Amino acid sequence: MCGAEIDETFFAYPKEIDPDSYVIAKYYVESDSPTVKVGEQIAIEESIGTWTEVTTETEWIRQHLAAKVFKYDEGNRGVVHVAFPLELFDVEVGGIPNLLSIVAGNLFGLSMIKNCRLLDLYFPKSYVKAFKGPKFGVQGVRRIIGTLESRRPHLGTIVKPKVGLNPEQTAIVAYEAGIGGVDLVKDDETLTSQKFCPFENRLVKVMEALDKVKEETGRTVLYAANITGRHDKMLELADFAIEHGANCLMIDVLTAGFAVLRRLAEDPSINVPIHVHRTMHAALTRKRTHGIHMMVIAKLVRLAGGDQLHTGTAAGKMGVKGEWKEVRMINDFLRSSWYGLKTVMPVASGGIHPGIVPVNIKLLGNDIVINAGGGIHGHPWGTKAGAMAMRQAIEAVMKGMPLKEYAKDHPELKKALEKWGELFIEKVS
Ligand code: CAP
Ligand code: MG
Numbered sequence: 001m002c003g004a005e006i007d008e009t010f011f012a013y014p015k016e017i018d019p020d021s022y023v024i025a026k027y028y029v030e031s032d033s034p035t036v037k038v039g040e041q042i043a044i045e046e047s048i049g050t051w052t053e054v055t056t057e058t059e060w061i062r063q064h065l066a067a068k069v070f071k072y073d074e075g076n077r078g079v080v081h082v083a084f085p086l087e088l089f090d091v092e093v094g095g096i097p098n099l100l101s102i103v104a105g106n107l108f109g110l111s112m113i114k115n116c117r118l119l120d121l122y123f124p125k126s127y128v129k130a131f132k133g134p135k136f137g138v139q140g141v142r143r144i145i146g147t148l149e150s151r152r153p154h155l156g157t158i159v160k161p162k163v164g165l166n167p168e169q170t171a172i173v174a175y176e177a178g179i180g181g182v183d184l185v186k187d188d189e190t191l192t193s194q195k196f197c198p199f200e201n202r203l204v205k206v207m208e209a210l211d212k213v214k215e216e217t218g219r220t221v222l223y224a225a226n227i228t229g230r231h232d233k234m235l236e237l238a239d240f241a242i243e244h245g246a247n248c249l250m251i252d253v254l255t256a257g258f259a260v261l262r263r264l265a266e267d268p269s270i271n272v273p274i275h276v277h278r279t280m281h282a283a284l285t286r287k288r289t290h291g292i293h294m295m296v297i298a299k300l301v302r303l304a305g306g307d308q309l310h311t312g313t314a315a316g317k318m319g320v321k322g323e324w325k326e327v328r329m330i331n332d333f334l335r336s337s338w339y340g341l342k343t344v345m346p347v348a349s350g351g352i353h354p355g356i357v358p359v360n361i362k363l364l365g366n367d368i369v370i371n372a373g374g375g376i377h378g379h380p381w382g383t384k385a386g387a388m389a390m391r392q393a394i395e396a397v398m399k400g401m402p403l404k405e406y407a408k409d410h411p412e413l414k415k416a417l418e419k420w421g422e423l424f425i426e427k428v429s
Contacts, residue, residue, distance in 0.1 A: 028115075131304070144220055295326075
């Protein structure tokens, strides 16, 4: 049927695959065998088979649950598509962990596979609709911040140093950043409830500080309080935060897990946006030939209900050169319609300062959070001036003015550009 010896149970022609009845996984594979053979082995391992025939297999199992390789590049390296019958998945109980155990499971360890990268997943409408997705999305977060009309990018800050400040010190930094013009203050991914900065005390102090910003400026500033940890404790911290006026929560999704994100996002009492950090992602996403593409993580976060997700920058300290086109593609997916699920606001973060704000907005789009830690708290005049300089850089882009020009009567921006310089789009795209 296709050159190599393939078990028909695990093979199909593309026209035989109804996209409404299968989850389709697209892999890049490298092996000593043809890609179609690798696809067959993935289909066997991740659906009904093992290394030998078993006497317990039935006709019903073969008919209903066999995954099928159905599209593949010729040769020993290239792209292969495998279709997994919907009946293999238990959305309600197993959810995303069950999905990942199948489409990104044992296959990575098969001896015949030298390298394998899960590039993308395509879901039937019914599968997507089984999830509730984000509660707020881009529109919901913009409604809270008051930017539905202006459509300007939001400005976020990560309190720095990453760890070490106590709750009072954290609240002062949050206040300064809020007064300076940020829309979001977030914990760093490594901070949850260490002794020097217990979560409960920090949450209360920071919310007081942001209430003060609201009284003085009329602006709402979100505080993404990091609850990542043991699942039982995460639920406790989330309840505590909501009871004490929190307006946003943060989860490190890859270290905490998709299941707990979904659990919290689907809880009606958690009526605040969830900011999703992707720390550890590069262990999966960095290599071109092996791992899991960020697009897959983005799709799973949207299913699970994250409202904001770190997806990378066009320029900054993270990522690899030229990656911005993939970041843009992921951002466009998060902002597009998807069977009625709300959108997700992408977050550009990592080494951002005013001088690279224009490049990031122009290449990644306006519906985005521009996030800066060092690029705000490293401003020579302090956090408030740092936030002002970042807001001024965003304003300059919205007005279509070059930063240098705008800096002439915006001293905070001028000072920041003197310290960090400016990056022009020709250098990136
Ligand atoms: C940025 C940051 C974020 C990274 C995460 C940090 O701080 O707080 O965690 O942006 O990377 O700890 O590095 P700076 P990504 O602004 O001081 O660099 O968004 O790519 O997942
Ligand atoms: Mg961080």
